[in-house]
Every structure is written in C-alpha cells, then in structure tokens.
Amino acid sequence: MAPAPSPFLDPGTHARANSLGILQLRRDHLIPAVLSPNADSDYAEGKVENTRFGSFPHSTLVDQPWGTQILASVVDTGSRGKSKKRKRDTKDEGAETPVTEVEEVKKDIVKAAVASSGFAHLIPPTPETWTLSLPHRTQVVYTPDYSYILQRLRVRPGDHIIEAGAGSGSFTHAAVRAVFNGYPGGAEDASNGTHDDDEESAVGISKKRKRKARHGGVYSFEYHEPRAKQLQVEIKEHGLNDLVTVTHRDVYNDGFCLADDDSNLPDADAIFLDLPAPWQALKHLTRSPPSSAALKSVAASSDPSTPSNEEAPAPPTTDSSSQPFRSPLNSKSAIRICTFSPCIEQVTKTVSALRSLGWLSIDMVEIAAKRLEVRRERVGLQEEGVRGGNASAATVQEAVQRLRDVEGERLGRKGEGKGKKEKEKLTKEGLPPSKHDRLEKTKRDLENRTLFKEGRLVHRTEPELKTHTSYLVFAVLPREWSKEDEEKASKKWA
Numbered sequence: 001m002a003p004a005p006s007p008f009l010d011p012g013t014h015a016r017a018n019s020l021g022i023l024q025l026r027r028d029h030l031i032p033a034v035l036s037p038n039a040d041s042d043y044a045e046g047k048v049e050n051t052r053f054g055s056f057p058h059s060t061l062v063d064q065p066w067g068t069q070i071l072a073s074v075v076d077t078g079s080r081g082k083s084k085k086r087k088r089d090t091k092d093e094g095a096e097t098p099v100t101e102v103e104e105v106k107k108d109i110v111k112a113a114v115a116s117s118g119f120a121h122l123i124p125p126t127p128e129t130w131t132l133s134l135p136h137r138t139q140v141v142y143t144p145d146y147s148y149i150l151q152r153l154r155v156r157p158g159d160h161i162i163e164a165g166a167g168s169g170s171f172t173h174a175a176v177r178a179v180f181n182g183y184p185g186g187a188e189d190a191s192n193g194t195h196d197d198d199e200e201s202a203v204g205i206s207k208k209r210k211r212k213a214r215h216g217g218v219y220s221f222e223y224h225e226p227r228a229k230q231l232q233v234e235i236k237e238h239g240l241n242d243l244v245t246v247t248h249r250d251v252y253n254d255g256f257c258l259a260d261d262d263s264n265l266p267d268a269d270a271i272f273l274d275l276p277a278p279w280q281a282l283k284h285l286t287r288s289p290p291s292s293a294a295l296k297s298v299a300a301s302s303d304p305s306t307p308s309n310e311e312a313p314a315p316p317t318t319d320s321s322s323q324p325f326r327s328p329l330n331s332k333s334a335i336r337i338c339t340f341s342p343c344i345e346q347v348t349k350t351v352s353a354l355r356s357l358g359w360l361s362i363d364m365v366e367i368a369a370k371r372l373e374v375r376r377e378r379v380g381l382q383e384e385g386v387r388g389g390n391a392s393a394a395t396v397q398e399a400v401q402r403l404r405d406v407e408g409e410r411l412g413r414k415g416e417g418k419g420k421k422e423k424e425k426l427t428k429e430g431l432p433p434s435k436h437d438r439l440e441k442t443k444r445d446l447e448n449r450t451l452f453k454e455g456r457l458v459h460r461t462e463p464e465l466k467t468h469t470s471y472l473v474f475a476v477l478p479r480e481w482s483k484e485d486e487e488k489a490s491k492k493w494a
C-alpha cells in the first residue's frame with residue numbers, strides 16, 4: 001500500500017490521525033501537533049494539547065475538516081498519572097531480554113466535554129505555518145526570505161536542491177514543496193511515465209524532449225548531530241522522508257556526495273548555503289576538480305592574513321578514501337546558488353571565492369520585508385458598541401449633538417436647579433436617549449449596514465518587524481562547454 005501523502009503536499013479535506021495538524025490560537029500563535037488520539041497519555045481524554053485558551057484533546061481534532069473552529073474541552077486533570085498502575089522492568093528480575101511491561105488500568109478514551117475557556121482553529125500544515133510554529137533549534141530562514149530565494153534559484157518541480165546547514169528545517173519544508181512532483185515509486189513511476197521537459201541545451205536553447213520523470217529531492221546537510229537527528233524524525237513524521245535526505249556531515253571537509261560511488265549523487269540544480277562560512281564549502285560545489293590556483297585564491301580571500309605564497313588546501317580531487325572526484329551538481333543544467341550571511345564581511349569572502357571558482361552573475365540582495373496591516377477605519381457616533389469601530393464624533397455637528405445630549409442627560413438626571421427656560425426646553429424636546437437606547441438603536445441599524453465596505457481604507461506597516469535578517473548572495477555556474485557542444489553549435493550556427 002502506498003504511504004499516506006504528506007499533509008504539507010496534500011492535506012486532503014480533513015485532519016487525519018497520525019498526521020500533522022496546526023492549532024491556530026492567534027494569527028502568529030500556532031501549535032503544531034501530530035494528531036494521535038489513541039497514543040499513550042496521562043489524561044483520561046487521551047493525548048491533549050494544553051494552551052492558554054484551554055485544552056484540546058486530539059480526539060476532538062481528528063477527522064475534523066480543516067479550518068474548523070474547535071471548542072476547548074474540560075480535561076480531567078485529576079486522572080493524570082493514574083493511567084499507569086505499574087511500570088516494571090523485568091531486567092531487575094534477571095530476565096535475559098529486558099522487557100519493560102506497562103500495565104494499563106484504563107483503555108478507553110473518555111469523551112471530552114466542551115469547556116467555556118475558548119477555541120482555536122484547526123489548520124493544515126504549510127511551510128509558512130511550520131516556520132511560525134516549529135521548535136526552534138537555531139535561527140531560521142523566514143518566509144519572506146525563502147520565498148524570494150526559491151524563485152531566484154528558479155527551483156521548480158522535479159529539481160534537486162542541496163541545503164546546508166539544515167538547522168531547524170524551516171527552509172527544508174519550503175524547498176521540498178517547491179521541488180515536489182510526485183513520490184518515488186508512486187503511480188507515475190508505476191506507469192513508467194514520461195513527460196515533456198525543458199532541457200537547457202549547452203547552446204542556451206531550451207528544447208522540448210521526452211524523458212522519464214525525475215523526482216524532485218532535497219539533500220540537507222547538518223553538522224550538529226542532535227539537530228540532524230531531530231530533523232530526520234520530523235521529516236519522517238511529516239511524510240517527507242522519500243523526498244528529503246538528511247545527512248549529518250561537516251560539509252566544509254566532507255562535501256556533498258552521499259556515497260563512495262555514483263549511486264546516490266545529489267545531482268543538484270540549486271544550492272542554498274546557510275552556514276557560518278559558506279566560502280569554505282564552495283570548493284566541493286564544482287563540476288571538475290578546482291585548480292590549485294583557484295583554491296589558493298579562495299584561501300587567500302577567505303583569510304586575508306594568509307600570505308599568497310602559502311600552501312593552498314589540497315584540491316578535492318580525491319576524498320578521504322582516495323575516490324576519484326565526483327561532482328554533486330547536475331551536469332545538464334546551469335546551477336544557481338544562494339548563500340545567506342548576516343554580515344557584509346562574510347559576503348565579501350563568499351563573493352571572492354565564487355569568482356575564483358568560476359561562478360557568474362554574482363549579486364547581493366537584502367530583504368527588508370514589511371507586513372502591511374490593511375483595514376477599514378470607521379469613525380462616528382453610530383459606531384458606539386460596534387466591534388472594530390471608533391465611537392468618537394466624526395464631524396463638528398456630531399460633536400455638538402453629543403455635548404447637547406450629555407448636558408440634557410445631566411439636567412434630566414438631576415431634575416433640580418433647572419431654570420424655567422431649560423425645563424420648558426426639556427419637556428418640548430423630550431429627554432435625550434439613554435446609553436441603553438442608543439445601543440439598542442445601533443443594533444437595529446446594524447442589520448441594514450454593510451460594515452465590510454464602510455469607512456476609510458487605511459494601511460499601516462507593523463512596527464515590530466525586523467528589517468534585516470541576512471544578506472543573500474546569488475550566482476550562477478554555467479554548464480560546462482565540451483568539445484561536442486562546440487561542434488554541435490558550429491554545425492547549427494555555421
């Protein structure tokens with residue numbers, strides 16, 4: 001049976017058990033949870049998400065349509081810890097194979113009752129919501145940056161992308177969605193599907209060609225072992241393990257090829273480096289072994305204190321096991337790279353190294369994303385008691401009328417000290433409407449109002465936004481030009 005599709009790529013219409021769902025408490029307050037109502041839990045109601053707006057047992061989330069408003073539940077916190085009566089490790093009793101035996105006292109999940117504490121919305125996971133809710137293990141790449149990066153890298157379905165370091169996996173999820181064009185071993189593979197594909201020819205002409213579908217893939221590298229392991233767990237939980245290969249590796253020393261033979265090369269079309277020293281990884285991202293002159297120049301530019309006559313690092317013509325040079329790049333297409341660095345000194349070193357290694361069209365971009373709050377501003381006395389309205393006087397007439405009403409209310413309330421003239425006026429015009437009357441009138445008027453298009457349309461930038469995340473350096477490594485390419489071009493363009 002084919003594995004269930006990843007909720008990031010095909011969430012379906014409803015939340016599924018054992019699949020990721022996101023509880024949205026507020027716009028920027030999201031709680032991710034793999035929905036497992038029957039998982040072992042201390043609560044009588046099964047597994048529960050406890051939030052500031054109340055408790056949400058997973059049993060109330062599974063099978064709900066995405067977007068549903070879920071009411072919080074009354075959770076029996078008193079039952080916590082009573083589910084397991086005895087935990088006995090038979091190792092203590094001298095058993096040969098240690099087996100941990102857990103005796104369950106209760107088996108049935110108690111149906112949760114609705115609480116008055118609040119609600120949350122159940123939404124499907126996307127790279128954007130995952131970025132906002134993922135457990136941070138490092139600084140992460142945010143949506144405004146990765147959306148720009150992926151379009152500048154021209155990443156499209158079927159591409160292979162190298163990513164280092166993978167960190168918390170924020171970029172990884174966006175990258176896998178961008179390259180996704182089916183699961184390896186899926187229906188398309190079974191029917192040996194071919195498709196028209198644009199192949200960039202060596203002479204720069206895009207030609208249509210029938211070829212077997214190439215599945216998109218992300219090759220992620222992370223030096224910090226616990227982070228790499230945690231990312232592997234998450235990628236599996238999210239149903240993405242057929243599409244993402246997470247490798248624990250120091251890419252500065254060991255490069256990007258996965259095996260000692262040609263069986264599992266990344267064959268990358270695009271590269272994203274979010275590393276403290278991206279220039280140190282560039283020597284492994286070439287089509288052929290870099291010359292020692294290029295390596296010397298990379299070493300000198302990355303450390304200006306290195307005298308130019310100092311011995312250059314050994315070119316990666318062989319790896320530690322004396323294997324021949326293998327390139328992790330797709331030999332059939334131009335390669336696009338992006339490096340993400342927080343300071344300009346790192347940018348300078350990266351640009352010098354890129355130049356030495358033959359990269360072209362090098363440029364740098366800084367994203368200064370701003371979020372605009374767009375809303376309608378409704379001002380006027382008719383807004384009293386209306387949600388989202390500003391009940392101040394909008395005109396001089398309204399202000400004068402309001403003053404008259406306040407004065408009238410005061411006189412009407414006191415009843416005493418009223419002059420003859422004032423008494424006459426009050427009896428003639430009647431008492432001004434009380435607050436209760438005004439609110440009742442507003443309620444009646446609301447039925448005929450179209451709030452969504454009333455008022456002035458205004459927009460503001462949200463003040464708390466960071467304006468600088470990092471500098472993005474982009475470059476292109478053209479296809480290698482072979483003798484055959486030259487011959488083909490001369491024939492075609494003679």
Ligand SMILES: C[S@@+](CC[C@H](N)C(=O)[O-])C[C@H]1O[C@@H](n2cnc3c(N)ncnc32)[C@H](O)[C@@H]1O
Nearest residue numbers: 141165166167168169170171223224250251274
């Ligand atoms: C800022 S984090 C990356 C965040 C990631 N792009 C994301 O969106 O979640 C940088 C990562 O690079 C990793 N790193 C540093 N040096 C490395 C190396 N030589 N090889 C592989 N990873 C490395 C660090 O361990 C760290 O997790």
